[in-house]
Amino acid sequence: MLSLIFSPQTLFKFMQHLKEKLLQKCFQTIENQLLMIEKGIAEAQAAANEDTKSSAGDKYETTRAMMQIEIENLSKRLADAQKLLQILQQIVMQQHYTTAVIGAVVATTQGNYFIAVGIGKVTIEGIDFFVVSPQSPIGAKLHHTKVQDTISFNGKKFTITAIY
Secondary structure (H helix, E strand, O other): OHHHHOOHHHHHHHHHHHHHHHHHHHHHHHHHHHHHHHHHHHHHHHHHHHOOOOOOOHHHHHHHHHHHHHHHHHHHHHHHHHHHHHHHHOOOOOOOOOEOOOOOEEEEOOEEEEEOOOOEEEEEOOEEEEEEOOOOHHHHHHOOOEOOOEEEEOOEEEEEEEEO
């Protein structure tokens, strides 16, 4: 256990460092998603604008309709990604958490979790973390737990060993 190796102050600083790295990874992932979505919208708009009316007539309207549907779908994804970015911007990194809430790193007997937005497994300085949203199935189970609480998920028992 980390607390046996480090003094409480050193452990807190180390965990803050890890949390900052985790948050940076979250920002990078969501910002990359935003760029890809914006590029897709621009490409779909360009395709719709460049398509010239053919002699068949219907081809032009069909392509424009398909591109409009694609733009609408991408616009919804863009709004969702922007909401995730707003969630990340509200995380207070200097706080020490006693319950598993957004912004907390939760160590369990089955792995380490960072409650933020759902981006999946990341490795920071050789330590694996599952970055989950509080609305995800595991995030909902972990949400508001405390050290020594036990939850069941996918047939496994998880005991909360630390919260930072």
